[in-house]
Amino acid sequence: MAILIENLTKVYGDQKAVDDISFEVKTGEVVGFLGPNGAGKSTTMKMITCYMAPTAGKIFLEGLDVDKNPEEIKKKIGYLPENNPLYTDMAIIDYLKFCADIQGVEKTKVNERIHKMVDMCGLNLERHKRIGELSKGYRQRVGLAQAMIHDPEVLILDEPTTGLDPNQIIEIRKLIKELGKEKTVILSSHILSEVEATCDRILIINKGKIVADGTSETLRGQAQGKELIKVEIEASNGADIKKKLLGLASVESVKELEEKKNYFLVQSKPEHTSRKDVFDACVKNKWYLMEMTRIETKLEDVFREVTN
Amino acid sequence: MKSIWVITKRELTSYFDSLIAYLMIIIFLILSGIFTWLYGSTIFLIGQADLQVFFGISYWTLFFFIPAITMRTLAEETRSGTIELLSTKAVSDWQIVVGKFVASLLLLCIALACTIPYYITVSKLGDVDHGAIIGGYFGLLLMSAMYISIGIFSSSLTNNQIVAFLLALFIGSFFHILFQFMASGSTGLIAHIMDYLSVRTHYESLSRGVVDTRDLIYFGSFILAGLVLSQTMLSKRNWHN
Numbered sequence: 001m002a003i004l005i006e007n008l009t010k011v012y013g014d015q016k017a018v019d020d021i022s023f024e025v026k027t028g029e030v031v032g033f034l035g036p037n038g039a040g041k042s043t044t045m046k047m048i049t050c051y052m053a054p055t056a057g058k059i060f061l062e063g064l065d066v067d068k069n070p071e072e073i074k075k076k077i078g079y080l081p082e083n084n085p086l087y088t089d090m091a092i093i094d095y096l097k098f099c100a101d102i103q104g105v106e107k108t109k110v111n112e113r114i115h116k117m118v119d120m121c122g123l124n125l126e127r128h129k130r131i132g133e134l135s136k137g138y139r140q141r142v143g144l145a146q147a148m149i150h151d152p153e154v155l156i157l158d159e160p161t162t163g164l165d166p167n168q169i170i171e172i173r174k175l176i177k178e179l180g181k182e183k184t185v186i187l188s189s190h191i192l193s194e195v196e197a198t199c200d201r202i203l204i205i206n207k208g209k210i211v212a213d214g215t216s217e218t219l220r221g222q223a224q225g226k227e228l229i230k231v232e233i234e235a236s237n238g239a240d241i242k243k244k245l246l247g248l249a250s251v252e253s254v255k256e257l258e259e260k261k262n263y264f265l266v267q268s269k270p271e272h273t274s275r276k277d278v279f280d281a282c283v284k285n286k287w288y289l290m291e292m293t294r295i296e297t298k299l300e301d302v303f304r305e306v307t308n
Numbered sequence: 309m310k311s312i313w314v315i316t317k318r319e320l321t322s323y324f325d326s327l328i329a330y331l332m333i334i335i336f337l338i339l340s341g342i343f344t345w346l347y348g349s350t351i352f353l354i355g356q357a358d359l360q361v362f363f364g365i366s367y368w369t370l371f372f373f374i375p376a377i378t379m380r381t382l383a384e385e386t387r388s389g390t391i392e393l394l395s396t397k398a399v400s401d402w403q404i405v406v407g408k409f410v411a412s413l414l415l416l417c418i419a420l421a422c423t424i425p426y427y428i429t430v431s432k433l434g435d436v437d438h439g440a441i442i443g444g445y446f447g448l449l450l451m452s453a454m455y456i457s458i459g460i461f462s463s464s465l466t467n468n469q470i471v472a473f474l475l476a477l478f479i480g481s482f483f484h485i486l487f488q489f490m491a492s493g494s495t496g497l498i499a500h501i502m503d504y505l506s507v508r509t510h511y512e513s514l515s516r517g518v519v520d521t522r523d524l525i526y527f528g529s530f531i532l533a534g535l536v537l538s539q540t541m542l543s544k545r546n547w548h549n
Binding site: 046049050051052053070071074075077079081083085086087088089090094098099101102103104146 | 310315318321325389392397546547
């Protein structure tokens with residue numbers, strides 16, 4: 001199910017939580033919302049799931065206007081809200097049954113779906129416990145199970161991995177990737193590595209606006225622009241390495257690093273790579289090349305750059 | 309229709325799981341039992357086999373009990389955030405409100421059903437006016453439905469159960485006694501309006517065994533008003549501005 005969002009705006013009082021954003025998510029795409037706290041990620045999700053009406057703008061699910069067909073849309077969406085609210089006085093099984101019934105799962109399939117969810121989310125040992133007795137990680141699994149119980153075509157997950165331990169995080173990521181093959185998934189997170197590991201596409205949101213949109217590679221590429229390498233060169237005394245490096249055609253600047261002797265940070269000119277030139281220079285001058293490392297821009301850097 | 313029932317079932321189960329239901333039924337039976345049969349009771353003295361005493365007591369016990377039943381319905385959902393979960397499922401706000409209303413009403417029906425032995429006992433004592441007793445039960449039921457509706461509305465206004473409880477009592481007290489006082493203290497049209505607004509007027513006419521459409525319209529319209537207002541409060545988040 002494709003999701004189309006047009007000029008979506010939400011105003012709380014005099015604050016614009018979401019400011020005129022538009023984007024499209026294709027069927028089978030896993031999209032990650034990334035952004036600092038209060039950027040408008042959750043608000044956008046609440047509008048897609050029919051919890052809140054937008055101040056302006058439209059949301060379409062496979063051509064259906066969310067504002068006009070909430071009942072129909074809600075059946076097709078599985079939603080895990082932020083902070084994962086649950087009826088703590090219910091047993092897991094009863095709760096999942098309630099969710100299945102209310103989402104209109106066929107009577108004959110209810111038990112099968114519940115079993116599948118319990119297996120999928122690793123709730124087997126706890127299945128008769130009351131939700132209030134569960135640890136945070138298990139509650140999160142129950143939250144995921146209720147979101148997927150009716151086999152929705154669209155999954156909206158607001159910070160799905162909070163409160164999980166590293167093993168569980170890896171499991172859940174795997175699960176999301178698996179689901180993403182046939183379903184449309186939108187998830188939010190402020191853990192960058194998570195978004196990078198699970199999502200086909202990343203939307204960085206800041207102050208209610210989309211500030212970056214693309215795969216993690218394209219985002220990194222955009223931010224990087226100029227190649228950066230670290231080189232360590234061993235040469236006979238007196239050789240002026242820095243000056244010679246600066247003389248290379250592809251090199252824009254050279255900075256001496258303090259950690260070791262003859263350790264340099266070399267920045268290339270835009271759309272050039274200086275690695276070959278540096279190597280050739282070493283050969284020509286009979287220097288020993290001890291280390292050459294390409295510095296990759298991390299998604300963190302992109303994030304900081306666009307949200308500051 | 310099915311969604312309403314799913315919500316009703318969950319609410320009712322949660323009443324019984326949390327002991328609220330048992331406590332409410334037991335205390336209601338103890339209070340109405342003591343006052344009907346034992347303490348200061350005239351039931352054996354008036355020489356008439358009827359349940360007027362019981363209906364008089366229930367008129368007050370239910371007034372206090374119903375807000376205690378309804379106070380958590382929406383307030384607790386808002387406080388814990390589960391309202392977000394519920395309203396993003398395939399149900400409308402109206403279905404949520406009606407589902408909760410039906411659950412509270414069913415709990416009340418169960419409580420009232422537990423007093424049927426009183427009826428049986430009295431009918432063994434002598435000739436009873438069956439019409440008056442059935443009318444009395446019917447009146448209690450309609451009155452309860454109206455206070456449940458008011459209670460759910462109060463619960464939709466706040467996320468604090470105590471506030472919801474007090475608010476329901478506050479609004480309820482107007483219908484329960486205050487309008488009646490105002491009616492007795494004024495004359496003419498105002499007295500007439502106040503009298504019409506008072507629950508007692510309609511309750512008494514029903515418990516005489518007279519089913520008048522005016523009474524049905526009275527209860528029906530306040531029940532509906534309470535439900536519509538609760539739904540409006542729920543869908544406020546959904547307004548475009």
